Amino acid sequence: MTQILNKKTTVNYDKERLGQAVQKAARSNCILAGDAENLAQRVVAKIDRWLTDKPEVTARELRLQTAAAMGDYDLEAAYLYENEKRLF
């Protein structure tokens, strides 16, 4: 199981949680529910493949990688996912 390193804590990688976050970012950007779900599944599959040989990654790395994977399907949603925490 891959570990996700945050500033203060370390948590196990949770594909469901990642899928929900991707779906939420997509829905925030006016993507229809079905499309958002589909996008989340494809992004999570890509991230799963990327993580196979990695015992630990930082939360930032995971975020950037997820945004890059989202960008293959929807650049606008990827932009929102990547920049939401940089709004203020």
Next chain:
Amino acid sequence: MNITEISQVWLPLTAAALVTASFSLGVSMLTLLSGHLRGIEQSAARVQKLSAGYIFGFFLALLSSVVGSIYVLSILDFAHSGEFWSILSGVAVGVGLAVMLFYYRWDKNGTKLWLPRRMAEYLYARTKATRHSFEAFLLGVGAVFAELIFIATPIIIAANLALALQRGQQIAAILVYVLIALMPLLILQIFNAKGRRISSFIKWRENNKKFLQIVAGALLIILGFYLFIYKAM
């Protein structure tokens, strides 16, 4: 309304309102609020309702700040003295420079503001936890007060300018100031109502943040000099 009134009251008042409108904590919070609500499957009507609550809170806090400033200034004997205008002009130039240097953080990506990171994290979490209209209303009020360090100067300038007008015109001046300052939020609200992608709005802000920062700072500096020449001398 004569030409002197236009040049010595309405013009600087409009400039002060434009400076207030250019400060973007309120816009950032509304962007996050509406985006997040859509993300958690709230209906479009609910998103509009909570956003409207936020804007109303912002409106009321701004209105109260201007009216409160007018009241305080009306008690002070020196509000229209050259010395007071000199101080206000100096503060406007100082704040203008601070806006130019510090308003946005120097990160290339995103629109991170001057806020201490703890405060920004709190506002981020608070905005995302908002579920009711009343919370959204308080968030709008909070957005005004959180940015008071920058918006206090244009508010006091606008209040002191409005103080010189007759009662009817004073109310008009207050409304003009508040409505211009509220314009970015109203534009974002229309943007949301039309179901446009919020990322394009964020992207536009990110691409133009330096321009907005320089224009706001420069406008405040010019306003400071303008008031010094026409009011203090």
